[in-house]
């Protein structure tokens with residue numbers, strides 16, 4: 548088997564066996580494997596990356612079969628991977644065990660590498676941020692579940708962020724997993740009357756917080772991100788649990804902290820980071836947004852949820868949307884990279900629970 552063939556990675560490094568371990572209050576199913584250490588380079592070429600978010604562990608999750616059928620080279624879990632919503636760590640572990648016990652998820656784990664970041668519910672609290680009191684414990688439980696190696700940098704610092712570079716020079720994909728929770732400041736609430744918000748077709752929980760002292764990533768993660776963006780790569784996936792570009796709905800997004808989003812766009816320009824594509828989740832519907840506010844056209848492919856969509860949120864306003872629609876049924880995203888083109892061309896597809904195509908867009912990344 549060619550060393551560039553992603554199956555060689557599956558066969559050598561990612562062959563999964565399942566082990567039952569007794570953890571604290573009860574049995575927890577964990578997936579025994581040798582996942583990729585963070586900030587490590589891997590020679591295997593990526594052509595097909597699947598991703599998703601918002602997997603309610605208390606429901607059946609038939610969508611995993613459709614994900615596996617697409618034979619992705621990598622799966623990215625972008626947060627709300629479980630709905631923990633607790634400060635009781637044994638409850639959190641039990642909820643991860645429910646995800647681990649999903650037969651479809653077990654199939655996925657055996658078929659390709661899985662990398663994960665988190666969002667509010669798996670972090671531990673709805674719309675949570677730096678103030679969540681159990682974040683130290685929650686971080687280790689999350690990294691344990693996804694079998695992140697004990698010596699990974701992701702265990703040695705605050706926050707679950709990390710990077711991975713796949714593929715040979717000329718065909719490199721850098722995957723940057725951001726942590727949008729550990730350091731995040733408090734939102735500013737939208738206090739307008741409900742009927743006024745309805746007329747504007749927005750959900751209306753939050754309005755932008757323009758205090759320059761507030762943050763999403765925090766000082767250390769910003770420093771780290773700048774260093775990562777200077778690393779050479781042809782395609783860069785920046786995985787953010789919350790939407791980066793769409794910002795009008797009043798839901799959680801980078802638009803809640805406009806100075807932080809501008810800083811992100813400016814950093815991409817300053818570091819001359821080519822080939823950026825944002826992937827996001829969280830909102831319980833699926834869409835693609837595009838922005839001209841960065842150094843070159845930027846795209847944000849949002850895929851949510853793996854188990855249940857929310858149609859009334861999907862119909863909220865988004866002037867940045869470029870996909871044919873916002874899809875509000877269970878869904879996953881697929882990013883296909885055509886390396887034969889001189890500029891890597893990406894096909895972005897949203898698929899439903901049975902694998903049906905919801906929409907498809909082709910994008911060319913930075914020149």
Ligand SMILES: [Fe+2]
Pocket residue numbers: 627666667668829830
């Ligand atoms: Fe969320």
